[in-house]
Amino acid sequence: MKLDLKKLKLRKVNEQLQNIDRKINDRSFTIINPEGNHAVCAGLTEELNINIKGHVGYYCAGMNQKANITVDGNVGTGVAENMMSGKVHVKGNASQSAGATAHGGLLIIDGDASSRCGISMKGVDIVVKGSVGHMSGFMSQSGNLVVCGDAGEALGDSLYETNIYIKGKVKSLGADCVEKKMDKKHIKKLRLLLKEADINNQKAESFKRYGSARKLYNFKIDNISNY
Amino acid sequence: MCGIVGIYLKTKKFENKLGKMLSGMLNNMESRGPDSAGFAIYKNSDKSEYKYSLCINNLDFKKFKKDISKKIKKLKLNQYSDHVIIKTTETPKKFINFMTKEFPEVSIVGYGHSIEIFKQVGNPKEVVKKFNLESFSGTHGIGHTRMATESAITTDGSHPYSTGEDECLVHNGSLSNHNNLRRELRKKGNTFTSENDTEVAAGYVSNSLSNNNSLKNTLVSGLKDLDGFYTFIAGTRKGFAVVRDEIACKPAVIAETKNYVAIASEFQAMAHLPDVNNAKIFEPEPGIVYSWGN
Incomplete structure (x- = not known):
């Protein structure tokens, strides 16, 4: 079914998608003319296939559960923020705070993501085919952040148990973020994520893994300058 | 919050439509700044x-x-x-x-x-209509919709700020060292008409330009001297430049086609521009000065 945001109000479209009857079989939708609107496809809870044709604004696919959402364009701040499950695939670039606080699901960004990608992520898997900006993975708690390009300044600052995999250069590491050994289980997980994101030209072994040195978990007077 | 917009024409194709393009951008930024609005239009001098x-x-x-x-x-x-x-x-x-x-x-x-500036309190859509922005032609233009934070909702508190010949500045953000900087600039001979932080940034730019620094170098120095959050668009007779502070909390997106460069706080401000879906769309990186025409 085609939904034209030039003709229909965004709130109506979101309401319709948020209230799809579980018994209905027609679960594929194409949204046209998003024209940078905010919160397109926010709060979906059902297994739907949605294709958004064009650039969207902030918080696209926020709080997503189960839905499979593809954006054929760029996304603004906070795409898939607080996603619980499902899949969000951005074919263009993403603005800051992509996948912020997301608990689960998979976020794929074909282009670059700007600053604070995966900030405070809590279990989501994020795969960025391009590069990420500064402060990516800031205070991230669990899940995996995979970057096929480079990472900006202060990567993984104050992170907890997220695994960050970077193929390219890291401008600088944030407080308490260190390079860690790639074990077999990490390579296996990374292979799986690359496959899910349809990336065939990268070898999992060529990535470097970054994680927490676990020195900032509890207050220590010796670390006062890092707090 | 605040919304900022700018459009620079690389060719003559849209010169007669500049006002129309800019008015659409300002109208779409109403949600970011409902208190006042303003715009500067540059015409052949x-x-x-x-x-x-x-x-x-x-x-x-x-x-x-x-x-x-x-x-x-x-x-x-x-x-x-x-x-x-x-x-x-x-x-x-x-x-x-x-x-x-x-x-x-x-x-x-x-x-x-070259410059003509109009700014007034009120809803951007009304301000744009009142000055009949749609009818303007020109080579480049800059606009602002304001959500007032640190100074009053007045005409003097509205953007763009112009503190030098054919210069103007719009700002999304807030500066924390504007009082000190204002004092320093007053000593150097700058005059200010408001308590607004952006006017100080505009004064800083004018002061530097009057000392024969280029706009690009001025904004690079500004990254050290201006403390706070900002995305600035600074206009001159020849074009404009864009810069975001190093933290880059304040948004900006640029769309470039063979005929124009557009910049706005959000993509929705330029969704109506001709051929925008085929434009090269990117976010200006933190701490990097982007300049066109200068």
Whole structure:
């Protein structure tokens, strides 16, 4: 079914998608003319296939559960923020705070993501085919952040148990973020994520893994300058 | 919050539509700044005369025209609601002194060979309509919709700020060292008409440009000297430049086609622009100065 945001109000479209009857079989939708609107496809809870044709604004696919959402364009701040499950695939670039606080699901960004990608992520898997900006993975708690390009300044600052995999250069590491050994289980997980994101030209072994040195978990007077 | 927009035409194709393009951008940024709005339009300059953009506030235009015409012989006046564009050969120093003395109730919002500035309190859609922005043509333009934070909702508190010939600045963000900087700039001879932080940034840019620094170098130095959050668009006769602070909390997105470069706080501001879906769309990186035409 085609939904034209030039003709229909965004709130109506979101309401319709948020209230799809579980018994209905027609679960594929194409949204046209998003024209940078905010919160397109926010709060979906059902297994739907949605294709958004064009650039969207902030918080696209926020709080997503189960839905499979593809954006054929760029996304603004906070795409898939607080996603619980499902899949969000951005074919263009993403603005800051992509996948912020997301608990689960998979976020794929074909282009670059700007600053604070995966900030405070809590279990989501994020795969960025391009590069990420500064402060990516800031205070991230669990899940995996995979970057096929480079990472900006202060990567993984104050992170907890997220695994960050970077193929390219890291401008600088944030407080308490260190390079860690790639074990077999990490390579296996990374292979799986690359496959899910349809990336065939990268070898999992060529990535470097970054994680927490676990020195900032509890207050220590010796670390006062890092707090 | 605040919304900022700018459009620079790389070719002549859309010169007659510049006002229409910019008005659409400002209208779409209403949600980011409902308190006041303003815009600067640059047209091909006539070096033989100056243009002064005035806000005559509550003065009666006919009376103002009669009074000023008695004192300055050669001048042309064009009225746009409560704004008047005066074209004259009088030089800025002389004209500004004259206006301050003879018409203290009139605010000079900008001057130069090319720039025309309009700004007023109220909803952006109403402000744009009031000044009939759609009818303007030009080579480049900059606009702002304001959500007031650190100074009052007044015409003086509205953007763009123009503190030098054919210069203007719009700002999304807030500066934390503007009081100190204002004092320093006053010592160097700058004058300020408001308590607004952006006016200080505009003064900083003008001061640096008057010392023969390029716009790009000025904004690079500004990254060290201006403390706070910002995305700035700084306009000059030749073009404009964009810079975001290193933290880059304040958004900006650029769309470039073969005919124009557009910048806005959000993509939705430029969704109506011709061929925008085929434009090269990117976010300006933190701490990097992007410049066109300069």
